[in-house]
Amino acid sequence: MNTAPTVIPAIAADGSLYPVEKLKAHTDGLFHLAVSVFVFDGDYLLIQKRASSKYHCGGQWANSCCTHPHWNESVDSCAERRLTEELGFSVPLSRRKVVEYSADVGNGLHENEKVTMYTGVADRTTLEILPNPLEVEDTRWITRDALHAEIAQHPERFTPWIRIYAERYPDLTF
Numbered sequence: 001m002n003t004a005p006t007v008i009p010a011i012a013a014d015g016s017l018y019p020v021e022k023l024k025a026h027t028d029g030l031f032h033l034a035v036s037v038f039v040f041d042g043d044y045l046l047i048q049k050r051a052s053s054k055y056h057c058g059g060q061w062a063n064s065c066c067t068h069p070h071w072n073e074s075v076d077s078c079a080e081r082r083l084t085e086e087l088g089f090s091v092p093l094s095r096r097k098v099v100e101y102s103a104d105v106g107n108g109l110h111e112n113e114k115v116t117m118y119t120g121v122a123d124r125t126t127l128e129i130l131p132n133p134l135e136v137e138d139t140r141w142i143t144r145d146a147l148h149a150e151i152a153q154h155p156e157r158f159t160p161w162i163r164i165y166a167e168r169y170p171d172l173t174f
Contacts, residue, residue, distance in 0.1 A: 008068040009033045011114060019071040026056065029102070029110035035079045036099075036115050036161070037065040038172060039091060041124040045147060045172060048087065048131070049138040050159070056105040059137065061150075062159040064120075075116040083120075087139065088130025091120040096174035103160035111161065117174035144172055 010020040010032045017033070025032045039046040048065065052058040065086050069078035076095065084090050096117040103111050124141045131139055142150070151158050151166055166172070 007071040026109040034113040039064040044141040
């Protein structure tokens with residue numbers, strides 16, 4: 001097992017990228033790159049419950065997949081790689097908007113991200129989802145309306161970023 005720290009691209013004040021260890025980006029609240037993937041089947045969105053062992057937001061529901069590109073990895077390659085690593089499947093992804101947000105994610109950690117959003121389409125009746133138990137505790141399909149209702153009723157069950165995305169983009173079109 002690789003125990004070397006993950007190095008991701010942080011963003012300097014002049015817009016240039018520089019390498020930083022992922023945990024340092026979160027402890028220091030450094031502005032950095034990220035990707036978020038939303039897999040749909042019509043009005044249904046595939047969401048995942050993050051593994052309880054995750055270093056932040058463990059046990060909370062999030063969008064289909066999200067992560068940070070490795071240093072010198074493209075955001076497109078990162079989104080494709082991580083969807084397979086976390087959920088065990090691949091679908092064609094379309095690059096969408098770039099979204100910036102900042103949020104406290106607990107345990108003294110802070111997300112300060114420039115996120116490239118991706119969407120994909122799958123057939124929920126035939127898609128074989130093989131979640132990596134180190135990353136994902138559970139998955140389910142949920143309609144946009146049901147997602148908004150659950151977030152309103154139990155916001156603590158959802159990661160800060162999916163709450164932010166749902167508030168900014170209620171129809172989840174990015």
